[in-house]
Amino acid sequence: MSMDPIISVKGLRKLFPAGGTSFWRSRARFVHAVDEVTFELGRGEVLALVGESGCGKSTLALTLMGLERPTGGQIVYEGQDVTHLSGTGLKELRRHIQMIFQDPYESLNPMMTIGEIVAEPLAVHRLASNADTRAQRVQQALEDAGLRPAQAFLGRYPHELSGGQRQRVVIASALVLEPIVLLADEPVSMLDVSIRAEILNVLVELRQKRGISILFITHDLSTAAYFADRIAVMYLGRVVEIGPTEQVLKRPRHPYTKALLSVVPVPNPRLRRERIILQGETPNPIDLPSGCRFHPRCPLAEARCREVDPAFVIVGDEHKAACLLLSQDAERAEFVV
Amino acid sequence: MQATAAATSFRGFWRKLQRNRMGLVGLVMLVTAVLVALFAGAIAPYDPKDPVPITIDDIYAAPGGEHLLGKDDAGKDVLSNFIYGSRVSLTVGFFASFISIFIGGVIGIVSGFYGGRVENLLMRFTDIMLVIPDLPLAVVLVALTRPRLSNIIFVIGILGWTGTARLVRSQTLAVKQRKFVLRARAVGAGNWHIIRKHIFPLVLPLIVVNTVLVISLAILNESTLSFLGLADPTAVSWGQMLNYAFTRGATSAGAWWALVMPGFGIVWVVLGCTLLGHGLEQVLNPRLESHHLSAAAPITAARTERLARRDLARGPVLLDVRDLSVDFEVPEGLPVHAVENVSFTLREGEVLGLVGESGCGKTTLMLSLMRLLPAAGRILQGEVNYLGKDLLSLSEQEIADMRWKEIAMVFQGAMNALNPVHTVGDQIAEAIVRHQGARSKAELEERISELLDLVGIGPERKDQYPHQYSGGMRQRAMIAMALSCLPKVLIADEPTTALDVMIQAQILELMSKLREQLGLAIIFVTHDLGVVAEMCDSVLVMYGGVTAEYASVDTIYNVPKHPYTQELLKAFPDLSRPSEKLVAIPGYPPRLDVPPPGCRFAPRCPLVFERCNLEQPRVHRLNGDHLASCHLVEPK
Numbered sequence: 012m013s014m015d016p017i018i019s020v021k022g023l024r025k026l027f028p029a030g031g032t033s034f035w036r037s038r039a040r041f042v043h044a045v046d047e048v049t050f051e052l053g054r055g056e057v058l059a060l061v062g063e064s065g066c067g068k069s070t071l072a073l074t075l076m077g078l079e080r081p082t083g084g085q086i087v088y089e090g091q092d093v094t095h096l097s098g099t100g101l102k103e104l105r106r107h108i109q110m111i112f113q114d115p116y117e118s119l120n121p122m123m124t125i126g127e128i129v130a131e132p133l134a135v136h137r138l139a140s141n142a143d144t145r146a147q148r149v150q151q152a153l154e155d156a157g158l159r160p161a162q163a164f165l166g167r168y169p170h171e172l173s174g175g176q177r178q179r180v181v182i183a184s185a186l187v188l189e190p191i192v193l194l195a196d197e198p199v200s201m202l203d204v205s206i207r208a209e210i211l212n213v214l215v216e217l218r219q220k221r222g223i224s225i226l227f228i229t230h231d232l233s234t235a236a237y238f239a240d241r242i243a244v245m246y247l248g249r250v251v252e253i254g255p256t257e258q259v260l261k262r263p264r265h266p267y268t269k270a271l272l273s274v275v276p277v278p279n280p281r282l283r284r285e286r287i288i289l290q291g292e293t294p295n296p297i298d299l300p301s302g303c304r305f306h307p308r309c310p311l312a313e314a315r316c317r318e319v320d321p322a323f324v325i326v327g328d329e330h331k332a333a334c335l336l337l338s339q340d341a342e343r344a345e346f347v348v
Numbered sequence: 349m350q351a352t353a354a355a356t357s358f359r360g361f362w363r364k365l366q367r368n369r370m371g372l373v374g375l376v377m378l379v380t381a382v383l384v385a386l387f388a389g390a391i392a393p394y395d396p397k398d399p400v401p402i403t404i405d406d407i408y409a410a411p412g413g414e415h416l417l418g419k420d421d422a423g424k425d426v427l428s429n430f431i432y433g434s435r436v437s438l439t440v441g442f443f444a445s446f447i448s449i450f451i452g453g454v455i456g457i458v459s460g461f462y463g464g465r466v467e468n469l470l471m472r473f474t475d476i477m478l479v480i481p482d483l484p485l486a487v488v489l490v491a492l493t494r495p496r497l498s499n500i501i502f503v504i505g506i507l508g509w510t511g512t513a514r515l516v517r518s519q520t521l522a523v524k525q526r527k528f529v530l531r532a533r534a535v536g537a538g539n540w541h542i543i544r545k546h547i548f549p550l551v552l553p554l555i556v557v558n559t560v561l562v563i564s565l566a567i568l569n570e571s572t573l574s575f576l577g578l579a580d581p582t583a584v585s586w587g588q589m590l591n592y593a594f595t596r597g598a599t600s601a602g603a604w605w606a607l608v609m610p611g612f613g614i615v616w617v618v619l620g621c622t623l624l625g626h627g628l629e630q631v632l633n634p635r636l637e638s639h640h641l642s643a644a645a646p647i648t649a650a651r652t653e654r655l656a657r658r659d660l661a662r663g664p665v666l667l668d669v670r671d672l673s674v675d676f677e678v679p680e681g682l683p684v685h686a687v688e689n690v691s692f693t694l695r696e697g698e699v700l701g702l703v704g705e706s707g708c709g710k711t712t713l714m715l716s717l718m719r720l721l722p723a724a725g726r727i728l729q730g731e732v733n734y735l736g737k738d739l740l741s742l743s744e745q746e747i748a749d750m751r752w753k754e755i756a757m758v759f760q761g762a763m764n765a766l767n768p769v770h771t772v773g774d775q776i777a778e779a780i781v782r783h784q785g786a787r788s789k790a791e792l793e794e795r796i797s798e799l800l801d802l803v804g805i806g807p808e809r810k811d812q813y814p815h816q817y818s819g820g821m822r823q824r825a826m827i828a829m830a831l832s833c834l835p836k837v838l839i840a841d842e843p844t845t846a847l848d849v850m851i852q853a854q855i856l857e858l859m860s861k862l863r864e865q866l867g868l869a870i871i872f873v874t875h876d877l878g879v880v881a882e883m884c885d886s887v888l889v890m891y892g893g894v895t896a897e898y899a900s901v902d903t904i905y906n907v908p909k910h911p912y913t914q915e916l917l918k919a920f921p922d923l924s925r926p927s928e929k930l931v932a933i934p935g936y937p938p939r940l941d942v943p944p945p946g947c948r949f950a951p952r953c954p955l956v957f958e959r960c961n962l963e964q965p966r967v968h969r970l971n972g973d974h975l976a977s978c979h980l981v982e983p984k
Contacts, residue, residue, distance in 0.1 A: 063848035076534050105536035112534075117527035122549040131545070132535040173936045184535070203705040204875055208919040209932030230848060233878070236926035260926060274853035276878025277924045278917060280901045288853045292818050 016051035016087075017192060017224050018075070018108075023048045023084035025067075025074050029297050043296045044070040046248035047084070052192065057218060057225045059239035059256075061232055061271075065293060067248040068228045072194045075226070076110050077101045088192075106136055109185035113197035115177035119169040126165035129153060129184045136188065148187055155220075156183035157213045175206035182213060193217075196228045211238055232275045236260055241329070244268045247296055247304045254330030264332040266309050303335060311336060364631045371627015377620030378560075381613075385434040392428040396584065400424060408603035418605040420589075421596040429589055430609045436585035437613065440501050441567035447505025448566070449512055449559050456516025457551065461524060461543055471517065478510040483572060490578045497580040504569045512558050516551055523550045553632040557625055564621035571614050586610035666836055666869050667694040667717070667755075672730030674709075674716050684940045686712040686725070688894045689967065691975075692886075694837065694869050699859075701884035701901070702873045703916075705937050709893040710873045711760065714839050718755055719747050734837075752783045756830040760841040760873075763822035766814035772825050773810030776800075779832040799828040802865075804858055820851035824858065831862070838862075841873040856883055877920045881905055886973070889913050892938045892948035895967055899974040909976040912949045947979070955980060 026041040045067045052058050062068045073079045075086060077096060086094045093104055112118040119128055129149045139145040153161035156179040169177055178198060185193060195214065199207040211234065217223050229235050235242055236256055243253040244267065252265040263269045270287040277284070289308045294300055300307050306316040316335055323331040365371050384391060393414070400406075406423030409415065417426040459470040486503050493499040523529065529546050537545075573579065574587025575594070584592075593599075593606035674687040687709040694700050702710050715721050717732055719739065732739040734754060739747060759765070767775060773796050780787070780795060787795070797807035803824040814822060823843060830838055840859070844852040856879065862868050872883055880887055880901065887904040889896040889912065897910040908914050918931040935952040938944055944951055950960040959979050967977045 063850060078530065078533060102536045105534065110531070110534040112527050112531055114527055118531045120528045120532075120546050120549075123545070131532065131537070135532075135535055135537045135541055175936065181531070184531075188535070203937075204877070205705055205916060205919050205933035206936070207932075208921075208930035209934075211930060212932060231921075232849070233921035233923045233926075236923050237921040237928075237930060256926065260923070271849060272923070274849050275923045276852075276856075276876060276882045278877040278881045278905065278920050278922050279924060280881040280905050282881075282924055286853060286857075288857055289850050290854070292820060292851070 015054045017054045017089060018226075019051040019087045020075070021049050021085040021087070023071070023074065023086065024082045025070055025079055026082045040297055043067075043248045043299055045074060045081075046299075048245075048248070048250055050243055050250055050253055052224050052226055053240075055218065055222045055224055056241065057214075057227055057239045059227045059229060059235035059242045060245060060250075061229055061235050061242055062245035063230060063293060065296065066245040067296070068245050069196055071245075072110065072196050072226065072228055075194060076108060077104065102136070106188050107190055108192045108194065109188060109190035110194040110196065111178075111181055111185055111198045114201050115174055115181055116201070118181055119177055121169055123168075124165065125153075125158075125167050125169070125172070125180055128169075128180060129187050132184060132188050138188070149183075152183040152187040153180075155186055155217065156180070157209070158183065173206075174202050175209060178202060178210050179213065182210075182217075186217070189221075191223065193223050193225045194228065195225055197230070198227075199234060200229070200231065207234070214238070232271060233277075244271065247293060247299065249304060249333070251305065251334070252330075252332040254327060254332075258327050258330045262327070262330075264326045264330070264337055265305075265334050266311050266336075267305050268332070270310075303333075305334075361631065365627065368627045368631055370623050371631060374560075374620045374623025374625070374627055377616060378624055381434060381438060381617050381620065384431055385438045388431045388435055392425075392431040394425040394428040396424055396429050396432050408598060408601045408606065410603075411605055417609055418603065420603075420606050421592065421598065426605055426609055429584065430586070430613060433584055433586045433589055433610060434613055434617075436497070436580075436583045437567055437570060437587070437617070440497070440504065440570040440585065441563045441617070443501045444504035444508065444566040444570070445559060445562040447502065448508035448562050449555060450509075451506065452509030452512025452558075453516050453551075453555055455509070455513040457520050457543060457547060459513070460517040460520025461539070461547060467517075470513075474510050474513045477507075478514075482507045482569070486569065486573060487576065487578060490573060495578045495580055497583045500570060500573060500578070500580065504566050504573075508562055508565055508569070512555070512562060515554060515558055519551050519554050520547055523547050553628075557628045557632065560621050560625040560628065564618040564625075567614065567617055567621075586613045663695040663697060665693050665695050666735060668731075668733040669693070669717065670731040670733070672713065672716065672732065673728040674712055674721065675726050675728055676712075676722075677724045677726060678941065682941045683726075685943060686893050686940055687716065689730075690888075690890070690895050691967070692888050692895075692898055694871065696836070696869055697863055697867045698886065699863060699870045699872055699884045701880035701887040702871055702890065703875065703877065703880055703887060704890035704896075705875060707937055707940070708890045709940075710890055711841055713890070714757065714841060714871065714873060717839070718751055718757060720751075720757075752779065752830075752835060753833045754835055755837040755839065756833070756835040757839040758823075758826050758830050758841065758843050761846070762826045763819060763846075766822060766825065768814055771811050771813055772817065773800075776810075776825070776829050776832055779829045783833045795832075799832055800825075802831065802862070803828040804854075818851075819847055820854060823847065823851075823855055827855075827858070827862075831866075831868075834866075835868075837869045837871070839871045839873070842875075843872070844879065845874070845876075852879070859883070877917065878922075889916070892943060893940055894948055895975060895977055896949065897974075897976045899970075899976075903974055909970060909974070909981045910949075910978050911953050911955050911980070915952075915954065947977075 023045055024047060025045040027044055029040045029042045048071060060068045060071065070079060074081050081094055085092060088104065096104055126149060129152055130145055133139050133145055133148060139148050150161040153164060158164050158176065158179050172180065199210050202210060214225060215238065218225060227235065227239055239256050241254060242256050242259045243250045244265065245251065246267050252259065252263065252268045259268065260272065263272050270289050273284060273287045287310065291308060294307060302317045302319050303321050306312040309316065319335055321333045321335045323333050324337045326332050326337055400423055402423030406419055407421055409419040411418040415425050420426055420429060455470050455474065459467040486507055489503045490500055524547065529542060532542050532546055570585060571587030574585050575591045577591055579585060579588045579591065589610035590607065598606040670691045671689045672687060673689055676684040676686050678684060690713055692700065704710050712725065716727055727740060739750065766772065776796050776799060777792055780792060796810055800807045800810055805821060805824050817825060844855050847855065859870060863870060874880060884901050886900050888898045889904065889910065891912045896912045897904065897908060904913060905917065908917065915933045919933055921930055922928060933952050938948050946961040946963050947965050950956050953960065965977045965979045967975050968981050968983060969975055970981060
């Protein structure tokens with residue numbers, strides 16, 4: 012697969028101060044929310060960013076949207092460095108990159124009608140000032156998001172809609188600007204099972220019809236597997252494995268990915284797998300473990316894992332993982348690319 | 349279209365206010381006062397500005413004749429003075445409060461929204477203003493600027509905004525945190541747009557309530573100033589009437605009418621404002637209405653016939669639920685049929701999965717087993733047999749003794765309900781003491797350590813507080829608490845929903861271990877079909893309050909008979925088969941107050957035929973323990 016990146020992220024870092032210096036503490040402490048993350052999002056691609064809560068996936072999305080200022084690294088959109096954009100430049104960028112939030116109950120203003128909510132981005136960007144064009148674009152966006160006929164929804168308020176319909180409104184209000192990239196942060200995790208598939212299928216359709224690239228942020232490997240072309244697994248602020256969905260599922264290389272895959276409940280009572288249950292919890296992102304950040308919980312950890320922070324090793328076609336045990340394999344030329 | 353929607357919401361508000369007696373009384377009181385002020389010229393028998401010739405008899409003349417409320421020291425009609433005085437008092441009240449609300453609102457929104465240095469500066473200024481006593485400052489300012497009506501309004505206005513500023517700031521902070529503000533920012537909206545479109549409309553109801561209260565404060569302040577003699581002599585307010593009456597000998601003349609009337613006016617308006625303010629607050633903030641967990645009312649309808657006896661081949665039956673139906677009563681509405689004719693059994697060591705979408709009655713069913721329904725809930729019929737005892741016919745005291753000792757429950761979201769000011773050990777101790785009576789301290793400590801150890805928490809952590817525990821640890825602590833009296837049945841309502849997969853795996857592992865070690869029977873309420881497949885022996889699928897299908901886990905996943913079960917499985921992503929297309933179920937679950945006339949799943953069912961819309965299917969027994977309620981599986 013030859014990659015034509017629309018967004019590339021290089022060594023992106025976002026640290027939050029965790030209490031400054033004080034009389035007792037001379038060194039400032041930081042939460043390493045996103046720590047040296049590198050990946051590319053291809054044109055028309057769906058990339059799933061998978062990880063447990065606190066691994067930094069949501070902060071990463073907010074940083075890409077310019078809602079958080081990156082501490083370091085670079086974000087390139089269409090060949091242009093957009094890392095430190097602000098003001099008009101940032102506003103312009105937001106026409107191209109839109110975000111869908113997790114909670115459809117919280118992300119709609121209860122005092123506005125559906126028509127007003129979906130038209131709001133147009134007003135903000137002073138697009139389609141002609142009332143007819145505006146109405147048409149709002150209608151188109153609602154129908155693309157699966158709310159048909161759009162007329163029936165324009166005058167209603169969020170509380171009159173079901174959860175699935177609200178999430179469609181959120182999607183419509185992102186679509187109305189005709190974005191090129193969508194960042195979807197857990198778009199279905201708050202919805203009932205019977206409705207999740209419908210929202211996922213709306214997104215699949217959008218990608219096919221409009222060629223939109225989607226960065227799909229989720230904790231749920233099953234949905235990621237269903238929906239994404241590639242999967243990136245994050246652990247403690249870092250991408251530890253990235254590759255085509257099929258390869259990651261069939262041949263996970265990083266011990267964390269293996270463990271994660273083994274514990275995802277599968278709706279098949281006859282399938283009994285061996286589960287790798289990691290004990291304890293993800294360490295806190297203020298005092299990161301030395302060396303490989305996964306070593307304290309890794310069932311395969313060796314002495315050197317405590318010292319060396321592993322770099323990405325190519326383990327397959329477009330498939331990379333950051334683990335010292337793999338680099339040994341690579342030296343043995345098991346995976347010659 | 350938009351106008352009508354706004355109108356409906358206003359009408360809804362008006363309807364609620366009408367039902368709020370306190371608010372309505374306040375509103376009527378305030379409106380009367382305003383009407384009196386507006387039509388003073390028409391109502392008042394005399395114009396106080398007209399010069400009247402007076403004799404010594406006119407001074408403080410007693411009520412009677414043409415002068416219903418007597419005369420004042422200048423021989424003028426007290427009733428007319430009172431009516432015209434309302435104009436001055438209300439003018440000061442309204443205009444001064446508008447100034448206060450404007451200043452307070454702007455300072456509150458700006459400091460709440462921008463935060464940081466701006467907020468620090470504005471709020472410290474507000475604190476200083478709050479500390480300075482209003483009245484002496486007002487006296488000084490009015491004295492300096494000459495007591496003209498406009499000056500008085502201005503001074504009262506600029507001194508009365510501090511409360512509003514603090515209130516509006518905290519509300520702004522709350523609204524600012526909400527996701528739709530973040531979404532507007534992601535769209536590219538600037539600060540001004542966000543304040544205007546998203547913050548202000550949500551702060552407005554609070555400002556309206558506050559305005560009413562500030563009006564009453566302004567009127568009180570004006571009266572105080574007037575009483576102290578700082579008033580515009582050309583515009584006589586109620587406060588000023590009091591001042592004149594007091595300083596010009598009304599008390600020694602025994603002329604109570606000159607004192608009572610203005611006092612009555614002030615009390616009337618202030619009381620009206622306060623009542624209306626409280627009424628508005630209740631109408632605009634529905635959270636002030638309470639919702640309690642309490643015992644369900646006794647069973648109202650007759651028992652139904654028992655289902656055929658199940659085979660008792662596998663282990664002793666602990667819990668046998670038959671034809672249980674639960675309604676919720678809704679004020680001014682049809683009752684909601686939350687659970688209808690649900691039956692299942694639970695054996696020792698069995699894990700039963702209870703599956704269904706939100707609102708399908710899962711939690712209600714579980715709460716009714718323990719008779720913990722909210723006050724509006726009513727068990728209509730059915731039986732809950734626990735080891736041969738019908739829990740529904742026990743007295744309140746008897747069922748209270750059963751809870752926790754026999755059947756315990758881990759409530760949904762309970763891990764966030766630990767009390768933050770007590771240690772986890774103390775909270776477990778509380779559960780033990782409440783249900784098993786006091787024990788010796790040492791024995792209690794030992795039991796707590798045992799329980800914590802059982803759920804995989806190091807006993808040394810019993811003296812820690814909930815905030816020192818992670819989400820997974822808190823859930824373990826909740827399980828320890830549920831196990832504190834060694835129940836035989838554990839009901840776990842969505843115990844892993846908010847947890848990460850790895851933590852979920854840990855909790856599931858723990859529950860399997862408990863079942864093996866203690867022979868614990870578990871009812872696992874969840875919407876995650878993956879978890880059910882891994883954990884459960886049998887599955888009860890509920891849809892819209894009724895049993896859709898009930899069978900062993902293998903049957904449910906491999907030969908499901910009910911179309912809802914089949915569709916649900918198609919809608920659920922399976923990691924082991926990632927290329928399978930997910931098929932959504934169109935539409936959404938039925939409203940339980942007006943359920944569809946026939947089968948509740950008919951409107952969404954792909955296999956629907958005529959009969960489904962007319963007749964609700966019975967629960968059919970297919971073979972052995974496989975139950976399904978669908979016309980398609982009806983035995984010939």
